[in-house]
Each structure stands twice: as structure tokens, then as C-alpha cells.
Amino acid sequence: MESEASRWFQSLHASFSFTTISLIIIITIFSLFSLSLSLYLFKARLWCNCEICHTFITSSWSLQFTNLCDWYTHLLKNSPTKTIHIHVLGNTITANPENVEYMLKTRFENYPKGKPFSAILGDLLGRGIFNVDGDLWRFQRKMASLELGRISIRSYAFEIVSFEIENRLIPLLSSVSDKEDIMLDLQDVFRRFSFDSICKFSFGLDPECLELTLPMSEFAISFDRASKLSAERAMTASPWIWKMKRVLNLGSEKQLSEAINMINTLAQEVIRQRRKMGFSNHKDLLSRFMGTVNDETYLRDIVISFLLAGRDTVASTLTSLFWLLANHPEVELAILAEADRVIGASLELTSLEQMRELHYLQATIYESMRLYPPIQIDSKFCLEDDVLPDGTSVKRGTRVTYHPYAMGRMEQIWGPDCLQFKPERWLKDGVFFQENPFKYPVFQAGLRVCLGKEMALVELKSVALSLLRRFHIKLAAPHHSHLRFSPGLTASLCGGLPVLIRGRRTPS
Ligand code: HEM
Numbered sequence: 001m002e003s004e005a006s007r008w009f010q011s012l013h014a015s016f017s018f019t020t021i022s023l024i025i026i027i028t029i030f031s032l033f034s035l036s037l038s039l040y041l042f043k044a045r046l047w048c049n050c051e052i053c054h055t056f057i058t059s060s061w062s063l064q065f066t067n068l069c070d071w072y073t074h075l076l077k078n079s080p081t082k083t084i085h086i087h088v089l090g091n092t093i094t095a096n097p098e099n100v101e102y103m104l105k106t107r108f109e110n111y112p113k114g115k116p117f118s119a120i121l122g123d124l125l126g127r128g129i130f131n132v133d134g135d136l137w138r139f140q141r142k143m144a145s146l147e148l149g150r151i152s153i154r155s156y157a158f159e160i161v162s163f164e165i166e167n168r169l170i171p172l173l174s175s176v177s178d179k180e181d182i183m184l185d186l187q188d189v190f191r192r193f194s195f196d197s198i199c200k201f202s203f204g205l206d207p208e209c210l211e212l213t214l215p216m217s218e219f220a221i222s223f224d225r226a227s228k229l230s231a232e233r234a235m236t237a238s239p240w241i242w243k244m245k246r247v248l249n250l251g252s253e254k255q256l257s258e259a260i261n262m263i264n265t266l267a268q269e270v271i272r273q274r275r276k277m278g279f280s281n282h283k284d285l286l287s288r289f290m291g292t293v294n295d296e297t298y299l300r301d302i303v304i305s306f307l308l309a310g311r312d313t314v315a316s317t318l319t320s321l322f323w324l325l326a327n328h329p330e331v332e333l334a335i336l337a338e339a340d341r342v343i344g345a346s347l348e349l350t351s352l353e354q355m356r357e358l359h360y361l362q363a364t365i366y367e368s369m370r371l372y373p374p375i376q377i378d379s380k381f382c383l384e385d386d387v388l389p390d391g392t393s394v395k396r397g398t399r400v401t402y403h404p405y406a407m408g409r410m411e412q413i414w415g416p417d418c419l420q421f422k423p424e425r426w427l428k429d430g431v432f433f434q435e436n437p438f439k440y441p442v443f444q445a446g447l448r449v450c451l452g453k454e455m456a457l458v459e460l461k462s463v464a465l466s467l468l469r470r471f472h473i474k475l476a477a478p479h480h481s482h483l484r485f486s487p488g489l490t491a492s493l494c495g496g497l498p499v500l501i502r503g504r505r506t507p508s
Contacts, residue, residue, distance in 0.1 A: 048087040056086055066482045069376050073406040081390040082410065091379070091399040095406040097413065098389040101438040103380055103400060104446030111400060114381020120233045123246075123260055124226050127298055128305025140302065141451070147288050148451045154352055156283055157455040160200045161462045168210040169193055169463065173471055177501045183476045185496035186322055190315040190463075195220045197459060198310035203270050203303065204277070204284035222262040223307060229256040231489045267300040310452055312490035313374040314459050319497050320372035321365060321464060323483065324421050326475045326499070331423060335361050335468055355461055363426035365460050366440075370414070371421060372483065373442040374490045376405040404441050405491075413439050472502040 052075065055061050061071035072093060075084045082096040094100065103111040112133035125131035129140040147153065172189065176182040192209035195217070199207050207217040229252050233242045245253040274286050289302050325332045338360040343349050379401040382394045394400055411418050414425070426432055437445035443453045450456075467473065476498040484494045 050087060052084065052086060053088045057088060067485050069403070069405045069485070070482075072377075072403060073409050076403060076406045077410065081392060082412070083388065083390055083392045089399065090397075091401055092388075092392060092394050093377075093401045093403055094388065094390075094392070095403050095410055096388075096390050097407070097436065097439045099392070100402045100407075100441055100445065102389050103402065104438070104441070104444065104448065107386065108447045110383050110386055111380035112383065114383075114399075116239065116381060116399070117379060119239065121230050123256065124230045124263070125305055125308070126301030128301035128303075128308075130305045130308060131301075137448075140305075141448075143289060143292065144285065144306075144451050147285050148455065154454055154458055157201060157458045158352055158355075158462065161197055161459050164193060164197055164200075164210065165462060165466045168196070170466065170470065172210060173467065173501050174503075177471060177503045180500065182500075183498045184501060186473070186499045187315065187319040187493055187496040190318040191224075191311070192220070193463070194311045194314040194318075194459070195223075195307075197314070198307060199270075200284075201455065202284055202306040202310065203274060203286040205270060205273060218262060219266040222259040222266070223311075226256060226259040226263060227308065227312070227489045228487070229253075229259065231487055235487060263304065264300060267303045268296065270303055271296065271299050308489065309450075310455070312488075312492070314456055316374035316491045317365070317369055317372075317456070317460055318463055319493060320483065320491070321368040321460070322467075322473055322499070323475070323493075323497055324368050324371070325364075325468070326473060328421055331364055331421065332468060334423075335364060335464070339465055339469060349462070349465055352458070355458070358461065358465070359427060359430060359432040360423060361461055361465065362432045362457070363423040365457070365464065366426050366432075366435075367421060367423045369442045370408040370440060371419075372491065373404040373408060375442075375444075376485075376491050377401050377403050378441070378444060402441060407439065407441065468504075470504055472504050474500045474502065476500050 055071075061068065065071040065074065072084075073095075076082055076093065076095040083092060083094040083099060085092050113131065114133070118131050121131050127136055129137060129144065132140070169189070173184070176184050189210070195209045196207060199205055207219060209217050209220055232252060233239070236242050242253060245251055246257070249257065271286070271290075274284075274290065285306060286299070286303060289299060293299055293302070325335075338358055339349075342357045343354055349355060379399050382396055382398050382400050385396050386394050388394060388400075407413060409418055417425075426435075437443070437449065443450035477495075485491050486494045
């Protein structure tokens with residue numbers, strides 16, 4: 001009896017000690033969390049009551065502006081330096097080309113992506129090129145430049161894109177052509193198209209997303225979900241909020257982790273199939289990386305970054321391009337006239353040489369991205385206290401963001417007609433000329449300039465030309481003078497782009 005009581009006492013004591021220790025641990029974690037949160041709030045000035053921060057916190061900008069980027073544009077236009085501060089986000093935002101050149105080239109080392117950015121996208125992108133600095137970035141940049149810088153890469157891209165257009169895109173549009181009651185979401189079509197193209201180009205595999213008879217690939221769906229949810233992390237007032245939700249596996253963080261698990265499984269499958277098919281004599285990017293990298297997770301990260309780079313950007317550009325063309329029939333007619341002159345009225349585009357002569361088409365695509373850049377804002381992280389060329393001081397550990405969307409709408413850069421869609425502004429005596437990339441950082445500029453620009457231009461021009469020459473594409477929804485974007489890493493339209501398709505004529 002005595003020994004039973006003593007055992008009971010011992011177990012009570014043990015469980016009491018366990019509970020006490022647990023309580024102490026929980027209280028310590030909670031205190032540390034509160035302390036860090038207070039420090040964070042203090043540092044980030046979350047209570048700032050200036051007019052801009054107040055408008056941001058209360059979202060009252062939405063009473064006057066359709067999109068957050070339109071409100072930023074308004075603020076930047078009215079700032080004498082073309083630079084503003086959002087104190088509560090610890091973010092300096094600029095639309096000043098001199099500042100952009102300074103961040104992206106002159107003092108590149110002081111403006112890396114930085115840890116806060118890597119943390120936001122870390123679960124999705126891992127150590128992929130978009131999410132790293134230093135040696136990891138240099139290695140991937142070098143490898144990818146070797147591949148993407150080859151002259152033959154344009155013909156390879158042209159081959160892939162032409163197959164996808166001829167065998168999937170045109171049959172899909174033809175199947176709904178001249179049917180007044182069938183609407184097509186062109187944004188969705190372009191996403192499927194660019195997903196197929198970038199997968200074939202980067203990994204040599206075909207997910208067949210645009211194949212009418214097949215459902216949208218699980219990979220593409222999870223990828224959309226994960227990039228949307230990752231982008232939403234950047235919009236929470238404090239990173240603690242999403243970090244706590246991640247620890248507790250709650251709400252959007254739970255969904256994100258499920259989407260990423262699916263992506264991981266599928267990325268592993270892509271790598272496995274590529275290995276099985278052999279990778280030593282293949283032209284795709286993954287095969288090149290596989291020759292040097294053995295680490296499966298690192299390969300997975302590389303795969304995901306290239307998907308992100310090449311898929312949504314192209315789909316976003318095509319969507320706004322077709323929206324602009326539907327509102328500017330005179331530009332559409334000028335593209336068609338140029339194509340008839342260069343290629344021949346009833347002939348197909350057959351070579352990259354012909355494509356190079358389509359100056360008006362190239363000007364139209366650049367002009368469309370000036371007003372609607374697929375990546376509307378791009379943030380860097382300031383390593384050491386600095387002063388930007390316009391005199392703005394930036395503190396170490398804060399964000400510095402340049403804003404291509406606002407820059408495309410600045411009178412100082414583009415003149416008083418900056419809001420008009422005018423491809424002619426890119427032509428001198430009928431020949432396309434490049435603008436200073438720091439005034440037009442749509443493909444970024446400086447040391448981290450986009451590596452896929454040439455491939456993207458081949459894709460954009462091929463699709464635009466093939467569709468415009470065959471179909472008349474009419475907006476199904478009533479005309480809106482403003483596009484409404486949904487939150488994400490790249491610009492995408494809320495509600496897609498519903499259109500009606502009519503047959504035009506077929507080049508033989
Ligand atoms: C219209 C289409 C495109 C636009 C507007 C675009 C724009 C950009 C921008 C703004 C960046 C800088 C992102 C950052 O570091 O924060 C970037 C980087 C990059 N892009 Fe593109 N891109 C396009 C298409 C493509 C395509 C098709 C590919 C691949 C084949 C590609 C590959 C890359 C890569 C690898 C980087 C990372 C460069 C680095 O960090 O050194 N892009 N792109």
C-alpha cells in the first residue's frame with residue numbers, strides 16, 4: 001500500500017514537473033515571441049500615422065483606385081523625387097531611372113534580394129535562381145546564360161512554339177470560332193500555352209495543358225496556387241503573422257504547404273523521367289544542369305524557378321497585349337499590313353529572319369509591356385545605409401522597390417502622351433530601337449537582367465502574329481478602361497479575359 005502510494009506520488013511529481021517545465025517553455029517562447037514582435041513593430045514603425053501609411057493600413061486607397069499599383073503610381077507621379085516611403089512596410093519605392101540604375105548596376109552588391117524576400121518565397125522556390133544571391137546565384141546564372149545565350153536557342157524556341165501554335169492553339173481557337181454563344185478565357189488559354197512551352201523548353205517534357213481533351217495539369221494548378229499564396233505572404237503587415245500560421249499549419253499556410261507538396265512530387269517526377277530518358281545529348285536546360293548538379297532538391301529548385309520565370313510572364317504579356325489590341329483596331333491593322341508586306345499576304349511566317357523584320361510588331365509588344373509590365377514591382381534589400389542619386393536616404397535592413405508599372409506612366413520618362421498606347425514611339429524611320437533599360441526595367445536591367453528575353457520575344461511575336469492573322473478577337477465583357485489585377489507574383493487579370501473568336505482568313 002505504502003509503495004503504491006509512493007509510486008502514485010512519484011508519478012504525480014513527474015507529471016507535475018513535466019507540466020511545469022512545459023509551462024516554463026511555453027511562457028519563455030511566448031515572451032521571446034512578444035519581445036521580438038515588439039522589436040519588429042518598433043523597427044518597422046507599424047503604428048506610423050502619416051497620410052500614406054494611414055491610407056495603406058486602412059486600404060482607403062481602394063475608394064479611388066482600382067489597383068494598389070495605380071495608387072502607388074499616383075503617389076510617385078506627385079513626388080518631386082519620384083520616390084516615396086511606406087514606413088509601415090519599411091519600403092522605399094522609386095520610379096526614378098537614376099535610382100534604378102544605381103540599385104541594379106552601380107551599387108548592385110548593396111541591393112541583393114536579401115533574406116526577407118528569400119523567406120517569403122523560400123518554401124516555393126528554395127535555392128532557385130530567383131531566390132538567391134552570392135555564389136548560388138552566380139553558378140545558376142552562369143549555367144543558364146551558357147544555355148540561353150546560344151544563337152541556336154532562338155531556333156529551338158521557335159520550333160517548340162510553332163509546334164504548340166499549329167497543333168494546339170489554332171485548333172483550340174478554331175473550335176470556338178464564329179460561335180457567338182461560346183466565350184473563351186484567353187488568359188487561361190495563354191497560361192496553358194506558356195506552361196507547355198516552358199516545360200518543353202526547360203525540361204524537354206510536354207505536360208499537354210493545352211490539349212483540349214485533357215484536364216489542366218495538376219502541376220500547373222498547384223503552381224498557380226502556390227505562387228498566389230506565396231505572394232500574399234508579402235502583403236501581411238508583419239512576417240510574424242504568416243510565420244506563426246506556418247508553424248501551426250493553419251489556413252493559407254496549410255494550403256500553401258499542400259500545394260508545395262504536390263509540386264515537389266511532380267518536380268521529382270520530371271527529374272526522374274529526364275534521367276530515365278537520358279540527359280547527356282539533350283538541348284533543354286534541365287539536362288544541362290543535371291550534368292553538373294547531383295542534389296535532387298537543388299535540381300527541384302532550379303526546375304521551379306524556370307517555370308516561374310517563363311510561364312506567367314509570357315501569359316501575362318499576351319493577355320494585356322490582346323486586351324490593348326481589342327481596344328486599338330488601328331494598331332491591329334498596322335501589324336497585319338506589316339506582316340503582309342514582310343511575309344506575303346497568304347504566306348506563313350517561316351523563319352526567325354522574317355521575324356526580325358517585323359519592327360512594328362516588336363514595337364507593339366514593347367509598348368504593351370510599358371503600360372502593363374508582367375512584373376509590376378521588384379524589391380531589393382538594402383545591406384548598408386545608403387543615399388540614392390535623388391538624395392533619398394535608405395536604412396540598412398529596409399526594402400527598396402523599383403516600380404516598372406509606375407515608370408511606364410511617368411511624363412518625365414515618356415512625355416505628355418505617356419498614357420496612350422502608341423507603338424510608334426519605339427520606331428525611328430520605321431526601325432525598332434531599344435530604350436535605356438533603366439527607364440524601362442520590364443526585363444529588369446543591370447547584372448540580373450532577365451535571361452529569357454529573346455526566348456520570350458520569339459514566343460510573344462509568334463503567338464500574336466498567328467492569332468491576329470487568323471482570327472478577329474473581340475472582348476466578350478463590356479469595355480473597361482482599366483484592368484483589374486489580382487494579387488500574385490506576376491500581373492494577372494481578375495476574372496480572366498473572356499473573348500469571342502471570329503475567323504478572319506487563313507494564310508496558306
Ligand atoms: C515577357 C516575358 C518575360 C519578362 C517580362 C521577364 C522579366 C524578368 C524580370 C523582371 C526578371 C528579374 C526578376 C528578379 O530578379 O526579381 C527576370 C529574371 C529572369 N528571367 Fe525573365 N522574363 C520573361 C520571360 C522569361 C523567360 C521565357 C525565361 C526563361 C526561359 C526567363 C528567365 C529568367 C531568368 C532565369 C531570370 C533570373 C535572372 C537572374 O536572377 O539572374 N524569363 N525576368
